[in-house]
Amino acid sequence: ELLAAHRIGEATYAQALAQWGEAGLVELLTLAGYFAMVCWVMNVARTPGPLQG
DSSP states (O other): OHHHHSSOOHHHHHHHHHHHHHHHHHHHHHHHHHHHHHHHHHHHTTOOOTTTO
16 A cells, blocks of 8 residues: 555554554655665666576
């Protein structure tokens, strides 16, 4: 939901908050954002992925 729509709905947020707590949710969102950013950089730089090399 986050990667597809660039946001999450209230129900998803509430469920994730209940599951992982505020610190865990921030950690999860940071991790997802980091990996998305790495993918964007690799795509722009035309870096082959591990299965393409």
